[in-house]
Amino acid sequence: MAVFFITMNSPIGVLKLVSDELRLKMIEFNADYIEVKTYIPEILFRSKKQLEDYFLGNRQLFDLPIDPDGTDFQHRVWNNVVDVKYGFTKSYLEIARATGSEKSSRAVGMANARNALPIVIPCHRIIGNNGKLTGYAGGLERKKWLLFHEQQNSGKNLLFQEKETMNFIS
Secondary structure, eight states, X not given: OOXXXXXXXXXXXXXXXXXXXXXXXXXXXXXXXXXXXXXXXXXXXXXXXXXXXXXXXXXXXXXXXXXXXXXXXXXXXXXXXXXXXXXXXXEHHHHHHHTTOTTOHHHHHHHHHTOSSBXXXXXXXEEOTTSOOOOOTTXXXXXXXXXXXXXXXXXXXXXXXXXXXXXXXX
16 A cells, blocks of 8 residues: 655644545654655645644634544544544543443543544543643643644633643744
């Protein structure tokens, strides 16, 4: 299977978008900007455009064919994470309950840590049961930035307890 990629600048750093011919497979943080001069499938252009719209505050839902690698449990978790609406948060426990296992909050956290499509599968919207921000593969500063971005563009007051000023530098 052929794999393709492009990179893009964003307010949270350079992102690398990876796909096969038809589906978005991965978004990586901390990428080096690389100008690609070979064939790029349409899915990567669509993904980049939708992410640009998201960062501008003009998109709340993604409409992309995706295919992240993962176990059946991880896919169940991610399917529930996708249902968390823009501007809202849910706890790991709420996602665990939605997957059918109230005792699997840690496993939900591990599935989120392995989410290959952050932002599109919005694991940044999942917070600790006590309302605190916990873990994010892209780093807590990115998680805070994404949550504040959504709060500003949705008019919602998100329920998490991080109040310090944002100082994220891309």
